[in-house]
Amino acid sequence: MMRVLATLFACFIASASIAEKVVATGDLGVVIERATGSVLIIDQSEMAAIARVEGLGDLSHASVVFSPDQRFAYVFGRDGGLTKLDLATQSIANRVMQSGNAIGGAISDDGQLVAVSNYEPGGVRVFDAETLDMVADIPTQSKTIGLVDAPGRRFVFSLWDAGETWIADLSGQDTRITRFEDVGANPYDALITADGRRYIVGLFGEDGLTAFDLWDETPSPVRILENYGKGDEPLPVYKMPHLEGWALAGDRFVLPAVGHHAVLWIDAQSLTEVGRTKTHGQPVFAVARPDGRHVWVNYAHPDNDTVEVIDSQSGEVIHRLKPGPGVLHMEFTPRGHQLWLSVRDENRIEIYDTRNFLKLGEIAADTPSGIFFTARAHKSGL
Amino acid sequence: MMRVLATLFACFIASASIAEKVVATGDLGVVIERATGSVLIIDQSEMAAIARVEGLGDLSHASVVFSPDQRFAYVFGRDGGLTKLDLATQSIANRVMQSGNAIGGAISDDGQLVAVSNYEPGGVRVFDAETLDMVADIPTQSKTIGLVDAPGRRFVFSLWDAGETWIADLSGQDTRITRFEDVGANPYDALITADGRRYIVGLFGEDGLTAFDLWDETPSPVRILENYGKGDEPLPVYKMPHLEGWALAGDRFVLPAVGHHAVLWIDAQSLTEVGRTKTHGQPVFAVARPDGRHVWVNYAHPDNDTVEVIDSQSGEVIHRLKPGPGVLHMEFTPRGHQLWLSVRDENRIEIYDTRNFLKLGEIAADTPSGIFFTARAHKSGL
Numbered sequence: 001m002m003r004v005l006a007t008l009f010a011c012f013i014a015s016a017s018i019a020e021k022v023v024a025t026g027d028l029g030v031v032i033e034r035a036t037g038s039v040l041i042i043d044q045s046e047m048a049a050i051a052r053v054e055g056l057g058d059l060s061h062a063s064v065v066f067s068p069d070q071r072f073a074y075v076f077g078r079d080g081g082l083t084k085l086d087l088a089t090q091s092i093a094n095r096v097m098q099s100g101n102a103i104g105g106a107i108s109d110d111g112q113l114v115a116v117s118n119y120e121p122g123g124v125r126v127f128d129a130e131t132l133d134m135v136a137d138i139p140t141q142s143k144t145i146g147l148v149d150a151p152g153r154r155f156v157f158s159l160w161d162a163g164e165t166w167i168a169d170l171s172g173q174d175t176r177i178t179r180f181e182d183v184g185a186n187p188y189d190a191l192i193t194a195d196g197r198r199y200i201v202g203l204f205g206e207d208g209l210t211a212f213d214l215w216d217e218t219p220s221p222v223r224i225l226e227n228y229g230k231g232d233e234p235l236p237v238y239k240m241p242h243l244e245g246w247a248l249a250g251d252r253f254v255l256p257a258v259g260h261h262a263v264l265w266i267d268a269q270s271l272t273e274v275g276r277t278k279t280h281g282q283p284v285f286a287v288a289r290p291d292g293r294h295v296w297v298n299y300a301h302p303d304n305d306t307v308e309v310i311d312s313q314s315g316e317v318i319h320r321l322k323p324g325p326g327v328l329h330m331e332f333t334p335r336g337h338q339l340w341l342s343v344r345d346e347n348r349i350e351i352y353d354t355r356n357f358l359k360l361g362e363i364a365a366d367t368p369s370g371i372f373f374t375a376r377a378h379k380s381g382l
Numbered sequence: 383m384m385r386v387l388a389t390l391f392a393c394f395i396a397s398a399s400i401a402e403k404v405v406a407t408g409d410l411g412v413v414i415e416r417a418t419g420s421v422l423i424i425d426q427s428e429m430a431a432i433a434r435v436e437g438l439g440d441l442s443h444a445s446v447v448f449s450p451d452q453r454f455a456y457v458f459g460r461d462g463g464l465t466k467l468d469l470a471t472q473s474i475a476n477r478v479m480q481s482g483n484a485i486g487g488a489i490s491d492d493g494q495l496v497a498v499s500n501y502e503p504g505g506v507r508v509f510d511a512e513t514l515d516m517v518a519d520i521p522t523q524s525k526t527i528g529l530v531d532a533p534g535r536r537f538v539f540s541l542w543d544a545g546e547t548w549i550a551d552l553s554g555q556d557t558r559i560t561r562f563e564d565v566g567a568n569p570y571d572a573l574i575t576a577d578g579r580r581y582i583v584g585l586f587g588e589d590g591l592t593a594f595d596l597w598d599e600t601p602s603p604v605r606i607l608e609n610y611g612k613g614d615e616p617l618p619v620y621k622m623p624h625l626e627g628w629a630l631a632g633d634r635f636v637l638p639a640v641g642h643h644a645v646l647w648i649d650a651q652s653l654t655e656v657g658r659t660k661t662h663g664q665p666v667f668a669v670a671r672p673d674g675r676h677v678w679v680n681y682a683h684p685d686n687d688t689v690e691v692i693d694s695q696s697g698e699v700i701h702r703l704k705p706g707p708g709v710l711h712m713e714f715t716p717r718g719h720q721l722w723l724s725v726r727d728e729n730r731i732e733i734y735d736t737r738n739f740l741k742l743g744e745i746a747a748d749t750p751s752g753i754f755f756t757a758r759a760h761k762s763g764l
Contacts (some may be wrong), residue, residue: 022470022471023404025406025451026407026449026450026451026453027451044450045450068408068426068716070406070408070409071404088406111409152719152737171737195675197632197675215675250579268633290762291578292579293597335450335533335761336533337533337535378408378717378757378760379716380672380717
């Protein structure tokens with residue numbers, strides 16, 4: 001009898017600890033620890049890391065998308081590894097090596113398809129989000145870059161070698177490809193605007209950018225911002241700004257200038273430059289607070305210890321902070337009350353109050369780079 | 383010994399079933415069943431109801447907001463009941479009767495405060511989101527309407543009797559109130575734009591609307607759309623359109639006209655009318671698909687069996703459907719691939735593919751009205 005009671009008691013304790021382990025994932029996020037092939041799972045509300053998961057391979061330049069229920073993160077590694085991470089159980093649910101060398105991925109608007117952009121071999125591969133079984137293989141004979149999801153179970157990407165943009169429509173039985181040639185020399189990155197309307201390609205081989213209006217019945221490539229390019233001096237490629245950092249602030253996009261200490265203000269409708277703001281260094285990311293009122297900017301080496309905040313109405317720098325060397329990435333909480341940033345060379349995440357710029361907390365992390373909150377699950381093009 | 387084994391086995395089964403019950407809440411939602419004081423918890427990915435929770439009191443005109451981790455829904459009842467619903471355990475976590483008669487609520491941008499707008503007694507009460515303890519009581523001597531959250535731990539609301547708008551700032555130790563008089567006669571509803579910038583008040587007592595630019599250092603009430611009012615004929619108040627339905631489509635808002643079979647197109651920057659589209663009936667909600675390309679519109683009695691879809695580029699009605707009598711509310715999935723709508727008088731939810739307008743499924747519900755997906759947790763002003 002005592003043994004039964006003891007067993008029951010143990011059972012009760014075990015059940016209670018499981019019951020307490022309801023993990024609500026809506027305010028969680030993932031931090032890439034690039035040097036160690038691991039990720040931290042972070043909790044916004046706790047302002048803390050709640051778990052480290054290891055064994056994700058080469059995570060340099062890694063990025064993350066999330067399932068619609070926000071339980072799973074898909075981590076795209078540099079070595080072609082695609083890892084499905086379970087945020088509830090804090091473990092790897094599945095992992096495939098889908099190519100030899102990859103750069104980024106996307107998830108379809110219905111959450112059922114995960115696509116990866118590959119360098120080696122070139123092309124895009126599409127996987128079932130549930131099983132990670134491959135459902136479409138789209139070879140391109142070229143490195144692919146700038147892969148994004150577009151509404152209607154579509155993916156859009158560009159070809160570094162061939163100077164093309166392709167739209168892959170997976171809404172029907174077969175994959176339908178639409179190809180656009182003469183997009184420009186050596187597309188190096190691209191973005192889709194938050195409304196899924198405009199796909200904009202950065203060119204390494206020439207000045208200017210190329211834009212598509214995906215709302216057109218027959219979209220076509222249009223050159224914009226002819227003065228936007230590699231700058232006055234040729235620059236090494238690692239200094240090209242991330243285009244995914246285009247931020248919509250009111251009726252204007254803000255965009256890192258290439259090869260200048262400046263951000264450009266672009267009219268959101270006409271896609272023409274309407275102004276620029278001088279900055280502390282060469283911008284890498286310019287990220288708008290979700291309400292669009294402020295834009296936070298980080299910089300390339302040797303100014304990557306500094307972050308500046310620009311008022312989107314006046315265009316003026318209103319605050320400067322120096323978190324430390326190697327500020328690689330910034331992520332706002334979904335409603336913008338906090339900004340989280342990674343300080344790679346000092347192995348920490350810092351958390352700021354976006355109203356008064358006070359530091360609210362720090363989290364230890366091993367060479368952190370990208371920070372991705374699960375709220376991205378509900379946005380297009382992220 | 384056998385009893386110990388049997389107990390262990392039972393323990394194992396119990397633990398396994400708990401472990402399987404990881405409830406990822408990112409794709410869940412709540413449907414108000416107004417006649418029975420109950421709610422359905424719905425699952426987008428399953429296209430199904432997964433639970434019914436009863437005992438929420440009078441849910442006519444009820445609305446819902448969500449905690450940042452998307453585990454909890456706060457349901458605002460007509461009878462002053464404030465219910466905290468746990469979507470993970472599918473049960474009521476807490477419930478308070480906070481007034482005798484209430485109309486809607488909001489949650490602060492940091493997710494820590496829940497505010498409720500009261501008719502009887504008039505005023506706004508603010509509660510700790512964790513405990514539902516009252517942390518601020520803001521009497522107004524007037525029915526309050528149009529309560530929304532604004533960035534920076536603020537709430538904005540208006541006074542039906544007094545024709546005023548108040549901003550309550552709870553970012554410091556004490557609640558700071560800013561009052562604006564002469565907002566107009568009998569504000570009946572209000573909205574805040576998704577960027578948290580503009581607070582716009584509908585007036586029952588006169589034509590036109592009143593707008594505040596909350597980005598101004600010293601905001602002031604400005605009359606806009608002087609031709610927007612009760613229409614050519616006086617109408618009973620229950621036909622006034624919901625202002626929360628203002629939808630941003632590209633660079634224009636679309637807005638139900640009052641007393642006309644039309645929606646108005648409003649320039650998002652100047653807040654002036656730039657066009658209108660004739661519709662099947664008197665619009666109640668005009669809701670933009672998240673990408674802004676289409677706007678779905680439902681209508682007041684006797685046309686409340688019909689929904690129309692308008693192309694935001696051409697301004698033309700491109701599709702009409704007749705789900706059945708009493709279409710009360712429409713909610714898009716966060717990335718817009720589906721629209722869910724309630725057909726009150728036929729006791730069901732219907733699910734549509736927004737690309738081809740095909741019906742994908744139905745869910746039985748008892749006199750359903752509002753549909754609220756948890757992705758709202760990550761948006762301002764909802």
